[in-house]
Amino acid sequence: MKIYTRRGDAGETDLLGGRVGKDDLRVEAYGAVDELNAALGAALAASSQGDVGELGQRLQSELFDLGSQLAAVDPEKHRQTGLPELGDAEVEHLEARIDAFEEELAPLERFVLPGGTPAAAAFHVARTVCRRAERRTVALGRTAALEPAALRYLNRLSDLLFTLARLENRRAGVDDVEWRGRRR
Numbered sequence: 001m002k003i004y005t006r007r008g009d010a011g012e013t014d015l016l017g018g019r020v021g022k023d024d025l026r027v028e029a030y031g032a033v034d035e036l037n038a039a040l041g042a043a044l045a046a047s048s049q050g051d052v053g054e055l056g057q058r059l060q061s062e063l064f065d066l067g068s069q070l071a072a073v074d075p076e077k078h079r080q081t082g083l084p085e086l087g088d089a090e091v092e093h094l095e096a097r098i099d100a101f102e103e104e105l106a107p108l109e110r111f112v113l114p115g116g117t118p119a120a121a122a123f124h125v126a127r128t129v130c131r132r133a134e135r136r137t138v139a140l141g142r143t144a145a146l147e148p149a150a151l152r153y154l155n156r157l158s159d160l161l162f163t164l165a166r167l168e169n170r171r172a173g174v175d176d177v178e179w180r181g182r183r184r
Contacts, residue, residue: 016081017073029140030070032133033154037063039129043122043164049171052164055097059157062090066154069147070137087149094156101163105170110178112162116169120176123165130158 012019013027020026037060044056065084072078079085114124134154140146169176 015071015073016068017077020073025136025140025143026070026073029133029136030067032129032136033063033067033070036126036129036133037067039122039126040161043119043126043161046117046119046122047164047168048119049168052167059160062086062153066150069150070140075145075147085147086153087147088152091149091152091156094153094160098156098160098163101160101167105163105166110180112166113177113179114165115177116165116174117172120165120168120172120174123161123168127158127161127165130154130161134158 007014008022011022013022015026040056040060040063044053044060047053047056066086068083069075069078069085114128115121134151137146137151137154141151166176
């Protein structure tokens with residue numbers, strides 16, 4: 001099988017349930033999730049934390065699941081494929097991991113600027129890409145039926161990525177850079 005098919009040369013792509021333009025909101029949403037998965041992969045490559053790496057592999061698989069859900073023009077056809085779908089259990093898992101990691105962190109008193117260690121900075125980048133994926137998915141949800149857990153998952157995942165950035169700094173003995181506002 002060749003990597004190229006030439007089927008998308010005219011600006012359309014195949015999805016589960018039909019062909020759409022490559023600028024379709026659905027393509028924007030699952031494309032942003034794909035970008036997120038790549039950004040997460042870069043953050044994980046920068047991390048030396050075993051528990052973070054293990055969690056990250058699970059998150060990357062879940063993002064693939066979410067991408068397949070978003071790429072299905074017909075959600076019923078997606079269900080019929082037997083592909084995994086994200087639901088409340090995955091959202092609850094994210095919350096449990098946030099709660100567990102926050103036990104290692106000092107309470108937040110100010111906004112935190114992105115930065116610190118290379119791994120922390122990479123998790124901050126992944127967090128911002130996650131917020132874009134969330135915005136694209138919200139836009140899609142205004143015109144198409146979505147699994148309600150999809151938006152909750154992305155919202156919670158961005159919180160987890162922020163927590164992981166802080167965790168990377170903490171474990172490396174690097175203080176988060178707090179925003180103090182500009183003084184005039």
